[in-house]
Amino acid sequence: MVDAALMQQCADPTLKPAIVEQFIVRAGSEDPLAVTVRSGSLLVLVPKATNTEEALALTRDNLGRNTVRVGITQYPAGLGILEAGALKPDLVDSCANIRIGTALFGKVYRGVAKWYGNPTNKEVLPQVFDDAIIAWQTGYFEGVAVFRTRNSGAEKLNETGTVGRDAADAKPDISENEVKPEESAEAVASDTNKAGIRIDLSGIGGRP
Template identity: 70%
Template structure:
């Protein structure tokens, strides 16, 4: 279980801690060094990294040809990378991963909740949260590439959302898509995939 103090210290202030905890439980990982690699809808088996350097090496080996998610929030590793050397080792730092991951999820959640018309009814909120999780896992919502989409601005990101009874444990554990037709949209334009090869040699040498 991720320490509540770490969540409070590092997470985006726009999300309540209870939502962040559920987000990490359903779409993230308990391991700061976790690297998940997918080729299309297929999970690629990779060795479990034991050090930040090994985690970064895995990212280096797969980024550009596979979808790579990293760390506690399973952040999309290729997002925003346009040239060699931009990938930061901070992605495998627990606090930094929570910081950038929850900030990005907050934007995704705002996109979804705005599409629903900013509802507050308790019977609607579980579906909104479910769709936000699916959007995080696939990178898409209603045809919109949510990671690259503009932030719709402030929205009412409601409090704790009860877990739906039909949630799949395996889907949460693997951070996988829960809708194959949506996941199939993830292709060459997926921000998880940087269209470059990145040289990370020596990147760990500057870590404190």
């Protein structure tokens, strides 16, 4: 179990502690060095990392070929990176991983809640949370890639519960597993179809 004091200290303050705890229990890992690699729906077996260097090496080796999730929150490692060499040790630092992971999950959660009409009924909230967890694990909600659009794709769903035209037609710039380890930052940046999304978390401000 992840230390409660660590979660309280490092988690995004816009999320209630109970949501943070359940998010990590349901979608995260107790091991800050945990690296999970998937090829499509298949789990790829990789050696267990015993230190920061090994965890980052595993991540770099698999980016560009597979989907890689890292750390306590199982953060999507390829998100917003131009090249594998740009990975930072913060990704497997317990506090930093909780901070960025809960901030991004908060954005996904609020997007899902908005699709539901921002319900307050206690009977509906568990379903909202379940769908947010699935969106976090798969990267999709209602057919929209929640990590790959400039704002969380779920937040582009309109109030009637259907996908708006801009969201439905949006073309993601890069998936979380499309980082090319062999390409230089300059080469990637010059191609707008390969440019990594820079996640703007400034819009996170409301409580669910």
